[in-house]
Amino acid sequence: MNVMMLLEMAAQGCGERVAFTNGQDSLTYQQLYDAAGAGAALIRASGCRYVAMLDVSSLAVPVGLFASAWAGVPYVPLNYRLTDAEIRALLARVEPALLITSDQRAAALADVAGLQIMPRDAFLQTARTAQPLAETWSMDQDDTGVLLFTSGTTGAPKAAVLRQKHLVSYILGSVEFMSAAEEDAALVCVPPYHIAGISAVFSSVFAGRRVVQLPDFDARAWLELVNREQVTNAFVVPTMLARIVEAIGDDPDVRLPSLRALAYGGGKMPLPVIERAMRVFPNADFTNAYGLTETSSTIALLGPQDHRDAAASDDPALRRRLVSVGRPLPGVEVQIRDDEGRVLGAGERGEIYVRGEQVSGEYVGRGSLLDKDGWFPTRDAGSMDADGFLFLEGRADDVIVRGGENMSPGEIEDVLLEHPAVADVAVVGIPDEQWGEGVAAAVVLKAGHSAEVAELQGWVKQRMRSSRVPQQLEFWPELPYNEAGKLLRRVVKATLSKAS
């Protein structure tokens, strides 16, 4: 197996269709296939063992990704928001590498020993004009396709290994070949170093769906691009959706007639945001996707009908499904286990375990974290209801242990979010002399609303055990999120711990 097979099929089936658009420039599937071949020749000639990509979204991203697969060299996307010093530390772990990057970064990293640097435009130019690699790609399913540095919350980032079999299995398990109509277009604004940015390339190629790249997310630019390119599908992280909905505001003139499907994931979606988005885009199909780098992207989906059923229901248990991540994909199994590894029943909170062909669970230098039966411990905490809907409760490491009692931040956050004045909230554990850990909360109020600390403490006390009441509660203008929409809980924790 090799992801190149997906592109080869797309080039055969719809070679003249546009595959990727960036500004005024574009590549058809046949052009992308040809560029992958020439890019592979260039990579082979360099003698490098890794291809590192340090750039915003551009046409060089899909070309580099497929060219690496054709050449049989791991593709290593790097976060362009990192400092030069941080990038140097990562590059030292993937030697010898060919680095494709912007002119500015090329200059800043020119002195890195053993590193071959190719400016992005030169790479793309060569790939579009040179001869393809004569030999075909390897079909060894154990070849490493992508090495992805995960955003480590502590210590050095881990390099997750995604082999060809994981990447191809994910696509074959979730996408039908050429299922997109000729006029379909997906707007991709997640960064290219994120697993969702990588899987978007493969999914769209196999579906035959044109990708419109938006390198720097901005709500106004996103809205404008949807209309200019007649975008039909888009994927956003929760913070982006919140900004899009806010930018539209109550402006009756903003209409997005082409937009049929809006998928989101990458972090917890606050209930008020999704409810508002469904009102703003009444004709769009909403899909919530849950996945991890280590699982080659999506493992569970809350589909359009699930959204509608939940939104229309008066039953609180069904309505709550609007904040669930849905049910596992076919071919993916999910279990909730306790600390001793026992499988828990419906509604019980524990750690999420996942198994399937697309699940890698392997890191460079640490080997595979899969157990003997192939299960991967996600370190995400959650529960599953009787119908198989999965609910996320934060990271297993985020569990607050107060006086020997375990509590998940998610359950307290859910209660606070139900308060009419609360727009967003993060609950964390802070050091406490008496209890070991205490509950603290950072709350963002809705514009034009107000609330007192005691009022919100009372709100929690009425609805939960008193141990759950935040002993410390601060009002913040906004919560810290990374660009992939993930709440930076450790930042909240550090700030609130300092204040206590």
Place this chain on the structure above:
Amino acid sequence: MAELKAGTRLRSAVCATEVMVIAAAGGELDLRCGGAPMIAMAQQPAGGEVDPGFAEGTLLGKRYVDEAGAVEILCTKPGNGSLALDGTKLILKENKPLPSSD
């Protein structure tokens, strides 16, 4: 007869069809295309004609299965022959498309 497992790629001996095995029950299975046993990708076809009884053709990107669910085959290159397992034609797999999630 060939040992079929997920990821195995095969080609037709009598038409342009190429496939990849997506799932297969263990053991040796008699997978044919156009009436002739399928061969490894590296193997050169010895020549021959598509059996008129197995000549409905394969479609690019479509998945084919048998009634018993022993195999699922993805067509990676179309051709004139039909796929068959133990002499019975494979059928197009009915799919329930998932919403796009990325």
